[in-house]
Amino acid sequence: MKTCNLCLKNKADQKNSHIFPRFLGVSLIKTTDGKRKGFRIDSKSLSKKGNKPVMQDSPKEDFILCKVCEGEIGKLEDKFAKEFYNEFKVSASSSSFMSKTASKGYSYNVFPKADYTNFKATLYSMSGGTTIPHPGSLRFPRRGH
Numbered sequence: 617m618k619t620c621n622l623c624l625k626n627k628a629d630q631k632n633s634h635i636f637p638r639f640l641g642v643s644l645i646k647t648t649d650g651k652r653k654g655f656r657i658d659s660k661s662l663s664k665k666g667n668k669p670v671m672q673d674s675p676k677e678d679f680i681l682c683k684v685c686e687g688e689i690g691k692l693e694d695k696f697a698k699e700f701y702n703e704f705k706v707s708a709s710s711s712s713f714m715s716k717t718a719s720k721g722y723s724y725n726v727f728p729k730a731d732y733t734n735f736k737a738t739l740y741s742m743s744g745g746t747t748i749p750h751p752g753s754l755r756f757p758r759r760g761h
Contacts, residue, residue, distance in 0.1 A: 617629065617679065618679055618680075620680075620681050620682035620685050621680050621681060622681055622682075622685040622689070622741075623682060623684070623685050625682075626682035626684060626685070627682060628679040628680055628681055628682055629679065629682055629683055630678075630679070630680070630681045630682060630683050630685075630686040631678045631679070632676045632677075632678065633676060633677055633678070633680050633681050633686055634673075634674055634675070634676055635674065635675045635676065635677060636674060636675075636742055637674075637693040637696075637697070637738075637742065638673070638674060638693070639693065639697040639701060639702075640674070640701075641673060641674020641675075642673075642674070643705075644674070645673075645674070689741045692734060692737050692738045692741055693738060693741070695731065695734050695738075696734055696735065696738040699729065699730060699731060699734070700727060700730045700731075700735060703727070703729070704727065712727060712729065713725040713726065713727050714726045714727075714728060
């Protein structure tokens with residue numbers, strides 16, 4: 617059995633690990649009627665004529681993480697989805713965000729309620745094979761808004 621791609625210590629014993637967070641996958645494949653419907657596109661399905669295989673969830677893979685790391689990433693993603701992503705979808709233009717202008721004249725929005733450490737850790741966890749320390753040990757310097 618392979619070693620976990622995150623901690624590089626434990627055996628990669630977790631089945632059905634989402635390749636990218638489930639909350640993103642659901643958003644990507646949800647149709648206007650609320651159903652989840654995506655299509656598998658790979659060399660096999662492209663070579664076939666007719667209907668493409670339908671997927672109702674984002675892609676998953678077996679044995680890329682250990683159960684401990686899968687659980688830790690799940691906690692990060694759940695917190696990120698609740699505290700930032702879902703809020704962003706609902707209120708990207710609301711008063712939850714503060715508009716800022718940078719020195720070169722471009723503008724951006726700041727979400728002051730976001731947990732910066734969790735935000736960065738979640739992004740790192742989605743970066744594809746990048747090893748990161750345990751989320752509780754991450755310390756990022758806060759930069760001015």
